[in-house]
Amino acid sequence: MDDSTLNAQYAQSGDLMDLCNSEAGLRESAQVGDEDEVEAGLVMKEYRQQVSTLTLDQTQQLRQQMKVQSILFTALRHWMESWDLGAGFDDTYAIARRLVRNRLADPGPIQQSAIDRLLVEDIGPGSISQSAEQQAITILAEVFIPEDWQTMAEVASQSVALRVMNERQSRPQTPVA
Helix, strand or coil, X not given: CCHHHHHHHHHHHCCHHHHHHCHHHHHHHHCCCCCCCCCCHHHHHHXXXXXXXXXXXXXXXXXXXXXXXXXXXHHHHHHHHCCXXXXXXXXXXXXXXXXXXXHCCCCCHHHHHHHHHHHHCCCCCCCCCHHHHHHHHHHHHHHCCHHHHHHHHHHHHHHHHHHHHHHXXXXXCCCCC
């Protein structure tokens, strides 16, 4: 995937991990051969330094935040798949994840209580019970404000429109006999 596409996806989602959710990006990453060099370098050094300075409480908070996000994003994906967004799914899901992160950066008492109830559920990696998923969807539905719904609708629409226009431009124009 070229740098401009990656930059556009990152600008939209605000999270590097969202770039891993793109099917096209994953396919391209899988095609990297042995002859290609991949270097984490300075970015990983900075990350390692930041992580090594965390206190035990900060580490536990990060783990809890990751667990909450894992549950919410799994439920969000399942919920959004039922919306039949087609070609607009990836972009809409990326923006929805960013919106959830922003809305839950400082949860209110009611949201925190709902999150605490969700964390009591016995949820293993990569799986979520139906009751936990329903709890998570309830939280998500309450977290999104009207502007968020509008943003997601616009992103889905723009994504589909862009794909249609790209297909049109990639096909040679030949007159129909």
